[in-house]
Amino acid sequence: MDSADRTILIAGGGIAGLTAALALAAEGFSVRLFEATHEFGEVGAGLQLSPNATHILRRLGVLDHLLPHAVAPTGVVLRDATTLRQLAEIPISDSTDRYGAPYLVAHRAAIQQALLATVKAEPRITVEKGAQVLGAEFGAEDVTLSLVRDNSTATIKGALLVGADGVWSSLRRFAHQGQPAESVFSGMTAWRTTIDRATAEALGIADIIRFDKVSTFLDPAAHLVAYPLSAGHALNLVAITRGTVGTQGWSQTDGKGALSGFLSRLAAPLRPLQTLPAWTRWPLYGAPSGLKWTGHRLALTGDAAHAMLPFAAQGAAMAIEDATVLATRLAQHPGDVARALSAYEAERRPRVDRVLARGRLNRLAWHAAGPIAFGRDMVLRLKGPQSLSRDLDWLYGWKEPRASR
Template sequence: MSAPHALIAGGGVGGLCAALCLARAGFRVSVYEQAKALEEIGAGLQLSPNASAILRSFGALDRLIPSSLVPRAVRIRRARDGATVATLPLEDAEKRWGAPYLLAHRADLQRALIETVAGEEAITVHTGAALAGFASGADGVAIAIKRGAIRTEATGDCLIGADGLRSLVRQRLAADRGVSPRFSGRTAWRALVEASRVPAEMRREETSLWLGKRAHLVHYPLRGGAVVNVVAIVEEDFRANSENFWSSPGDPAYLEARFARWRESARDLLAAASDWRKWPLFDADPLPSWTAGRVALLGDAAHPMLPFLAQGAAQAIEDAAALGAALGRDRNIERALAAYQAARLARASRVQLESRRQGKIYHLTGPAALARDLALHALGGARLLSRYDWLYDAHPLCDAAVLKSGSAE
């Protein structure tokens, strides 16, 4: 009996992780990515233990670790004077949560996944292949693929929409009716700065989070401390054409004005960046359903979320593990996809809403901001860290039923 065939729309982090988890579950997998190459792009990201445990399960973590960094802490600072409000210790992260907490460049993660996929005979990646449509029936799924002016078709046993925020699969399922992603009123300005150009206090092996008026700043070292990843998130309107929607150039003068009242070292860090790119941040209410018949959503297509818990990539990786587990246990595709949804929807929806709430807390002003800072200081780093146990704990994800699903009978 031939292996069942999974079709995946999207070759980003979520799509590649889903391909690896499904291959381990006994599936033949075809990934369709509209870009002409699986490019190693993006900026820095924080990979919490709930994600790194899964990467370790299929061999990608070993490829990522040499270019990643283990932070000692998360330091929360006050924008106007740089005072430390609280320090959350991360040195015992692996012992506490079962897997390491890592700082990595998205390009390095993408490269690790591409290399891991290349070693899997069951996975075929088609680039320059955009999903143009699909039809799901009782016996399988048919998809239309557009390669330039040429349209072709492919068939499989299921279709996984890992095609991002503006997911065609989600739109065609009509699953986002009334809860389509919307611009949040915030943009993320991202840059990489050579460590030699950064003030010494900004090169610590930790994640620094500065909280200011309707803006916040995150920075941490990458690639062995050679560069510092900088993310400035501000409340502003956003306009961009479709060609550079996700990564438009940013004017440094705008940031200089927005952060003029911040501590000098923070301003010096921003000034050291020579090339700013900015992304609009989108938010959405949780979807009531991710699946329909033999079709399911994954990652941003299923649960677009704001970055204030640093969980966008991590939740897509969790989706992939749960999907592989469900389809590995049960070859009834529709029943297995329903089980996948049942395993993931409540948790991912909680992360979406908690991320939204966190963003509001970060951007408080006046007396509310003062009360926030006093509360964070009073709680202290250890108690603040315990509030993330529900999110970071990798032990449930390390269960054999999730990560070692194997082929179903």
């Protein structure tokens, strides 16, 4: 594939798609990105971006736009949800010195807007909103997309299709001979809300949920994660509980029984969280097992390839890593798309599998009870902050492949 004149098509304008567009453009490819919605809205709440992701965003020019709206927390604190006893703290204030890039927390909308601002300044990228991908035909030398936009249909040709259309991807089927590849409900639900600093102070929780840290409160049936947003002017709250299957969409508000039960078990200083009215339900889905990430002139990235639960806080980071590895391998094998895609999947799968395994371990540890919880607490106490930090070097210290070329 000649990077000078072959256009790459991307379906999906979230973090995965926008980062892929920037990474591909940085390698000299022309990109057309199609987003189904007519406007990029403030979907979702906060996200954690560890150094394995932020060093890529810095190279692509995104951090210049994001930093004024982000916070660099000093540590990740684990506490017992019912007693508030501190179990451990993992320092992350030295992330830039240790890994060469910061650990940041920010609103998803701020990250998306930073990506969009960078995309708009890149002449190799064209973004089309309100363009829903209906289908694709994969030929020997190109791919043809069928789109609907403004109530009319159109066809677009390109050299490659990148499926970045999220956890409920409709493009997965093209990697599986047209067979369905539906997401799988995890049995867990994320309840999200955001409050400003004044509300946190009025509720009396600002001394417990710090505005300079990521705080996690552990319970056998659930856990609560809290961290600052909007340059420290707001607080993101996420409660993960057992849940039921939801519709394909975010911001649902029904079925709050599990959330209410968890919030009522919190230590007394945190129980004012029960009074917050704006919790929304996000049923958590994962990608189906055995999913192929590539096909003939097709590459899946981010949640479309490997949607993961938030127990390792790496969903966005893995999408950002995917983008740079895919772009690098395509640039390294310009005349052999099949070889480039094979190299992309072979390189990414072991890394993503390890992150998924870390998430499963965290889920077991954070929702532990009885002897398992006792053992968890002992291990955390014996290891100490610096040892716990070193345990994450493999994750946070990952560098994009182009850095070693």
